[in-house]
Amino acid sequence: MREKLTSLWQKLFGDSVRAFGVVSLIFLASMAVAPAKNFFSEWRHYQHGYVRLIRNRSEANTLQRHFEGGIHQIWLPELSVVDRCTSCHVGLKEASLTDVATQPYRKHPAIPHNLDQFGCTVCHRGQGAATTVAEAHNSTLAWEQPILPAKYIESSCGQCHRGPLPGTPQLNQGRNLLAREGCVHCHTVKLPDGTTMKATDDPPSLSHIADKTTREWIFAWLKDPQAYASTATMPNFKLSDDDARDISAFLVANSTPLAGDTLTVPAKAGDTAAGTSLYGESFCASCHAVQNAAGNMVGGTVGPELTKVGSKVKPAWLQAWLRNPRAYDAETAMPHYRFNDAQVATLSGFLEAKTDSDLLSNVHLDAASPEQIAHGKRLVSDYGCASCHEIAGIKKPENFAPELSRIGSKPVTQLIFLPGMSHTLPDYIAGKIKSPRAFSPGLKMPQYTFTAAQIDSLTTALLSLNDKSYSLPPSLAVPATPETDYQPAGKAGKLMTDLACFSCHRINGHGGDMAPDLTWEGSSVQREWLAQFFKNPGTLRPALIRRMPRFNFTDSEINELTDYIMTVYQSPAVDRDSMPLSGYPQGQIELGKQLFYGKYSCQGCHIVDSKTDKGYIGPTLTHVGSRLTAAWIYAWMKNPQALRPGTIEPNRAMSDEDARALTAFLISQKGGEKSAHASNAVKPRSYHVEVARK
Amino acid sequence: MNRYLSVGFLLSVALLAASCSRKSESAPLPKPTAFGAAIVESSGGKQLAQTGTLLPQPVVVQVNDEQGTAVPGALVEFAAVSGVTFDPPNGLTDSSGQVTTNVALGGMAGRYQLTASTFDKSHKKVELKIEEIALGYQQALGHHLNEQYCDRCHNPESTAERVSNFDNLEIKPHPFTEGDTLNKMSDADLTAIITHGGPALQKSALMPAWGNTLSKSDIQALIAYIRAVADPPSRSAGPVYAKN
Numbered sequence: 044m045r046e047k048l049t050s051l052w053q054k055l056f057g058d059s060v061r062a063f064g065v066v067s068l069i070f071l072a073s074m075a076v077a078p079a080k081n082f083f084s085e086w087r088h089y090q091h092g093y094v095r096l097i098r099n100r101s102e103a104n105t106l107q108r109h110f111e112g113g114i115h116q117i118w119l120p121e122l123s124v125v126d127r128c129t130s131c132h133v134g135l136k137e138a139s140l141t142d143v144a145t146q147p148y149r150k151h152p153a154i155p156h157n158l159d160q161f162g163c164t165v166c167h168r169g170q171g172a173a174t175t176v177a178e179a180h181n182s183t184l185a186w187e188q189p190i191l192p193a194k195y196i197e198s199s200c201g202q203c204h205r206g207p208l209p210g211t212p213q214l215n216q217g218r219n220l221l222a223r224e225g226c227v228h229c230h231t232v233k234l235p236d237g238t239t240m241k242a243t244d245d246p247p248s249l250s251h252i253a254d255k256t257t258r259e260w261i262f263a264w265l266k267d268p269q270a271y272a273s274t275a276t277m278p279n280f281k282l283s284d285d286d287a288r289d290i291s292a293f294l295v296a297n298s299t300p301l302a303g304d305t306l307t308v309p310a311k312a313g314d315t316a317a318g319t320s321l322y323g324e325s326f327c328a329s330c331h332a333v334q335n336a337a338g339n340m341v342g343g344t345v346g347p348e349l350t351k352v353g354s355k356v357k358p359a360w361l362q363a364w365l366r367n368p369r370a371y372d373a374e375t376a377m378p379h380y381r382f383n384d385a386q387v388a389t390l391s392g393f394l395e396a397k398t399d400s401d402l403l404s405n406v407h408l409d410a411a412s413p414e415q416i417a418h419g420k421r422l423v424s425d426y427g428c429a430s431c432h433e434i435a436g437i438k439k440p441e442n443f444a445p446e447l448s449r450i451g452s453k454p455v456t457q458l459i460f461l462p463g464m465s466h467t468l469p470d471y472i473a474g475k476i477k478s479p480r481a482f483s484p485g486l487k488m489p490q491y492t493f494t495a496a497q498i499d500s501l502t503t504a505l506l507s508l509n510d511k512s513y514s515l516p517p518s519l520a521v522p523a524t525p526e527t528d529y530q531p532a533g534k535a536g537k538l539m540t541d542l543a544c545f546s547c548h549r550i551n552g553h554g555g556d557m558a559p560d561l562t563w564e565g566s567s568v569q570r571e572w573l574a575q576f577f578k579n580p581g582t583l584r585p586a587l588i589r590r591m592p593r594f595n596f597t598d599s600e601i602n603e604l605t606d607y608i609m610t611v612y613q614s615p616a617v618d619r620d621s622m623p624l625s626g627y628p629q630g631q632i633e634l635g636k637q638l639f640y641g642k643y644s645c646q647g648c649h650i651v652d653s654k655t656d657k658g659y660i661g662p663t664l665t666h667v668g669s670r671l672t673a674a675w676i677y678a679w680m681k682n683p684q685a686l687r688p689g690t691i692e693p694n695r696a697m698s699d700e701d702a703r704a705l706t707a708f709l710i711s712q713k714g715g716e717k718s719a720h721a722s723n724a725v726k727p728r729s730y731h732v733e734v735a736r737k
Numbered sequence: 738m739n740r741y742l743s744v745g746f747l748l749s750v751a752l753l754a755a756s757c758s759r760k761s762e763s764a765p766l767p768k769p770t771a772f773g774a775a776i777v778e779s780s781g782g783k784q785l786a787q788t789g790t791l792l793p794q795p796v797v798v799q800v801n802d803e804q805g806t807a808v809p810g811a812l813v814e815f816a817a818v819s820g821v822t823f824d825p826p827n828g829l830t831d832s833s834g835q836v837t838t839n840v841a842l843g844g845m846a847g848r849y850q851l852t853a854s855t856f857d858k859s860h861k862k863v864e865l866k867i868e869e870i871a872l873g874y875q876q877a878l879g880h881h882l883n884e885q886y887c888d889r890c891h892n893p894e895s896t897a898e899r900v901s902n903f904d905n906l907e908i909k910p911h912p913f914t915e916g917d918t919l920n921k922m923s924d925a926d927l928t929a930i931i932t933h934g935g936p937a938l939q940k941s942a943l944m945p946a947w948g949n950t951l952s953k954s955d956i957q958a959l960i961a962y963i964r965a966v967a968d969p970p971s972r973s974a975g976p977v978y979a980k981n
Binding site: 142144149152153154155192193194195196209210212213495496499588641642643644646647648657658659660684691693694695696 | 787788789790791793824839841843844845846847873874875877878881882885886889890897898900902904905906941942943945946947948949950954957961972
């Protein structure tokens with residue numbers, strides 16, 4: 044071996060000329076490494092491919108003129124963007140390349156932002172300065188955030204856009220879930236604008252729970268909330284029988300009776316038919332869902348599901364709740380319906396019958412010992428129950444769970460992955476939400492019942508909470524419209540709180556979106572109509588299944604509310620007395636009619652003559668002349684979105700003359716007592732026909 | 738020294754092979770207990786979803802025998818271009834002869850062809866092709882605008898929550914899936930009729946003008962959506978992602 048090496052050395056470096064030659068050759072070869080690397084680089088390969096691709100296209104000349112070889116770079120110092128992605132993704136801006144299926148040559152899909160203003164990595168993550176596929180797309184030790192999978196791309200919109208966008212349904216849903224499903228009760232989420240994400244759900248207080256339900260039900264609920272109601276928000280804490288027994292013992296022992304939250308009405312319960320019809324008339328289903336025989340959930344999601352409510356609540360509590368829910372929970376979203384004794388008895392009888400005999404049949408609890416109660420109290424503290432629920436004697440814990448304000452930038456090195464899981468942040472977050480306890484024994488986060496799509500949405504929303512949302516220039520931020528804390532004043536204000544108007548209606552930027560915005564209701568409607576509507580809320584939109592319920596108002600309550608709405612909720616842009624409610628010339632009315640049925644074809648969506656018109660989308664206008672003010676109709680014709688942003692009635696840019704004629708025609712539609720009944724009878728029937736057809 | 742070299746070489750080859758084989762390793766296919774003659778779609782075809790996201794409903798296929806009765810225990814495998822994921826990617830038909838899978842489409846907007854396949858008694862492959870549509874940002878925005886402004890009249894289907902106005906209209910609007918008609922209209926025509934209403938193209942005034950309500954980019958988004966859902970497909974909607 045040794046001799047071989049020596050002879051090789053002799054051959055190469057035996058004399059100085061030979062040595063010089065060999066060293067020169069080695070030197071030249073090493074000098075050629077850099078140009079060779081450059082010549083065989085990936086981006087050059089892709090650019091050659093691009094040139095070959097465009098050569099055969101009809102618009103080859105244009106594309107070739109646009110093409111410039113070499114490394115391309117988008118440099119935006121204020122966004123800290125140095126993106127060389129366009130070196131390989133050469134056709135990103137070529138409008139004609141939308142039909143190219145092979146990457147990296149396809150045109151970027153249409154988005155509202157410009158490549159030159161934002162670069163690539165602000166939205167897609169990855170390593171912008173890299174010029175090889177692997178380095179740019181995958182994570183490395185030095186660069187932890189790889190390319191964001193397409194399904195989470197909306198998270199990047201959320202870095203600047205703090206409010207919901209029409210084009211980002213997944214991000215919007217994820218943010219709603221974070222606020223609604225209780226996440227932010229335990230996890231603090233601070234937003235870049237300095238605010239903290241607020242929960243939008245309202246878990247019930249447990250301080251008086253023993254008045255409402257039994258210890259057996261609490262036990263069954265703690266063991267498996269979804270066994271009682273499949274739509275329950277409460278997650279499963281996977282408690283052992285003993286732990287559930289002790290927590291239920293503590294909650295019952297800790298509960299104190301509350302004056303007025305139990306009641307036994309003297310009236311007898313009505314029959315099922317009466318209960319069904321009262322449940323329907325009161326539009327309970329607008330907020331509460333019940334699972335029907337076919338297994339479908341029918342009803343809204345504002346209040347809890349009622350499928351098995353009879354197995355949960357005590358009759359005396361239910362009767363007091365139906366009489367006045369605010370006695371038990373002052374903050375409840377449920378309106379105080381002012382039911383009379385007979386109605387309370389009928390409705391409570393109807394709801395008590397909704398039971399599930401299997402739910403509690405296997406629950407047998409002995410009287411609780413003081414040790415069990417003490418252990419239950421410890422468990423309640425350990426699991427952070429008071430983060431969501433008010434529990435007498437237990438303080439709401441601060442920072443019970445890790446803060447998630449910047450979870451979207453969490454370094455992968457700080458994460459512990461499950462075996463078999465791909466080592467990326469999105470997969471970690473999704474995995475944590477899917478089965479939180481799998482990550483290590485002793486973790487407290489409970490098991491939720493999210494669908495796969497909901498987990499993707501939540502992951503999207505969490506990924507948007509990242510360092511970039513802080514480091515991007517504040518001028519780019521698009522703030523959300525904050526919910527105001529508007530409260531109406533005085534006696535009427537108290538009444539509106541009692542009736543929970545804001546659970547469905549929105550006024551001055553506060554309240555729900557189930558029913559119309561009432562901010563300018565006083566300019567819009569006539570006083571007599573409003574008073575009559577409170578007495579007997581008729582059907583304005585026959586196709587809607589959620590409607591205004593009927594409350595048992597006293598006359599003075601109706602006066603109070605009507606006066607307040609007519610006086611306070613007026614638009615500065617519409618003076619309701621500026622146009623008369625009658626006395627328009629017949630010729631103008633006739634012209635309005637022609638415009639209604641001809642030029643503007645309003646009958647496509649509205650009904651003026653219930654015999655001929657069929658439009659189902661807008662409100663029925665047979666009585667519009669006794670409902671709306673002429674000034675409101677005129678202003679609405681001119682620009683509906685100015686009065687109610689987001690309304691789907693198109694703005695037709697009408698001339699003053701057309702708007703005046705249509706106002707004259709519509710205000711002449713006073714309806715008669717008789718036709719009022721007729722139209723009420725006709726519409727709901729045709730609605731049922733529609734559904735049956737489906 | 739040569740020995741060491743060759744041992745090292747062999748070792749590295751073995752390591753390389755091991756790392757490669759780990760990548761291609763997948764769960765073994767379940768063993769079918771029965772074989773059908775045909776595979777049909779039960780539900781889940783022609784759905785819309787944003788690129789990369791799950792289809793709103795799972796895809797359900799059914800395996801039948803020669804008489805058209807359901808076959809339980811037959812093996813069904815799902816396949817599509819890379820980027821499309823199936824959960825699960827294969828399975829045996831249940832007691833009603835069906836297999837259900839959740840599908841996430843790829844990251845590119847366009848049409849995706851999914852293939853569900855099973856084997857018949859003579860071990861011949863029987864295939865079913867199912868088409869799904871992935872929407873890009875602009876098309877998804879158009880989808881949202883469609884639901885808000887257009888769908889109530891242009892879609893004849895009613896749901897319990899939303900009643901269609903289609904039957905109430907004297908002159909019927911074109912459903913957006915009606916590719917035969919809508920593919921013939923240029924983008925300029927569609928822009929004109931949405932912006933200025935039906936009379937802009939000598940059509941019914943029941944189609945109102947939306948030009949003062951929707952922005953130019955909204956209308957572009959709506960057209961992108963109309964192109965994306967057209968059946969037969971519109972050429973301008975981009976490529977079809979089919980497995981060749």
